[in-house]
Amino acid sequence: MKLVTAVIKPFKLDDVREALSEIGVQGITVTEVKGFGRQKGHTELYRGAEYVVDFLPKVKLEIAIDDSLTEKVIEAVSKAANTGKIGDGKIFVTSLEQIVRIRTGETGADAV
Incomplete structure (x- = not known):
């Protein structure tokens, strides 16, 4: 058994969910998260004031699967x-x- 954890852009969630459904994945857990990697955030302008957005919105998917689907x-x-x-x-x-x-x-694969 494997746990696949993916952190993706929020607007891609529906595309990923559909792709997983097509290959037979029956369930996923989705969490809204914030973070950064190489992007290191960005600067935004709000009401004339500039501020830095350090943590960007992301979506975390957790998928428990049988080894054969990895x-x-x-x-x-x-x-x-x-x-x-x-x-x-x-x-x-x-x-x-x-x-x-x-x-x-x-337990095991029957529980997924």
């Missing part, structure tokens, strides 16, 4: 979230030791 999920997220510009995001893959569905007590 490459498909990475490819789907990469293609759907890509704009070709700085700040497109990152994908992290970590191993899951155990998953338990609270309602039924199912």
Whole structure:
């Protein structure tokens, strides 16, 4: 089992969700987050005053999947979230030791 965590631009969320649905991913967790990488924020003008936006709005997706889907999920997220510009995001893959569905007590792949 793997946990794929992707941090993407907010306006790409629907595209990524559709791409994941097409390859059979049944569920994702979405969190609105803020952060920066190489972009290091930007300067904005508001009511004549200039200020620096250090943390940019992003969306974090968490997807628990069977090992066999890992490459498909990475490819789907990469293609759907890509704009070709700085700040497109990152994908992290970590191993899951155990998953338990609270309602039924199912474990492992059955719980996903």
